[in-house]
Amino acid sequence: MSNKSLLVVDDSATMRQLLCMTLTRVDGITQANITEAADGADALDKVKTGNFDLVLTDIRMPRMDGLEFIRKVRSELNDVRLPIIIISTKGAEEDVELGMNLGASGYLSKPVSMARLKELVTNFLG
């Protein structure tokens, strides 16, 4: 898993730091494998130029939200294989459903359970 590359998208620096810290506890993943983005637009730029194996994204973000980001990745970039996990927060059940319909591969609820996060990441990265 050491050659895998992950993208963490969240407007909250606290949440990004927490996710990165949790991800580095998965075997083979170090900080070097993780790229951070503060919103959907930033993430989209990074997906265009980088080669990621997994994306974790928040839904509600300024500039471009997580749903728009998924839609652009799936339709504009035509990348249907990149696993995208959405992280939902309060009152976002509809957003989760929408995200799954747009092509998200899975979802996590806040506060994120580390065990569940590790399980999902391990499943997607093999």
Place this chain on the structure above:
Amino acid sequence: MQQESAEILSLFKKSEELVDMLRKGRAFTEELMSENERLRYRVVQLEAERMNPSDLLLREVDRLRLENAQMAHKLEFLDSKFQEVEAENKDFAQRYVEVEEQNESLANLYVASHRLHSTLDSAEVIECIKEILLNMIGSEDFGLFVVDDETGELIRSGYEGETAAGDNKARLALGEGLEGVVALGGEPIFGEITGEGPCACVPLKIKDRMVGVIAIYSLLSHKRGLSVLDHKLLELLAGHAASALISSKLYSMADRKLRTIEGFMSLLRVPQGGENV
């Protein structure tokens, strides 16, 4: 005379033959007796041989019974050991889960304290506290109240959700509502989610100095309640949040004073070629 002697000879011969026959009969009898003895011995031997297998079988059965009893005892012992090991295994699994939960809490605490102390801007600190309450604790409706040094009231400095947004929560006197009671008493209060009051109210204080209060009115829908670990995490976070709030307040005060002094100094500075102002 000759006839008599011939008869005597004949008789003698016959007697010798008879003696010889008797000897042979004796030898034959002796042989028969010896054979009889041998056969009797053989019969006894055969009878003994016929009896031994059943004895052997009985002995074997007894041995197997003993072995079986020993094996049953061993099986019982192993079964009890297995149950002990299984119980230990379950205990270890339970402990592993607990350790994982504690690790999660420690990681949360580490990130939270790191974020709280990474800025000296009051607004950023308040935003950071809100992020922590939302993302790490799973609060949906909450308020952050800070003690006003001048009036001694609790001023709502950050909030999320309908209850916390209410007008009645903008300013609270010490002792007013659960928030005010906690600010006055300095001890956290945790309860059930009732929808009427806070389910958790934690004071932000540094030693005896009350800085503010965090009040949580409801949690995210999938989070049923606050665990004991959440309580501890909240209390530890409250300590860090209080410290961060005071630091940022002191920094802004110092910065303001510094600017005032700098402004004053610039006024006193002698302009080149000019006079003191």
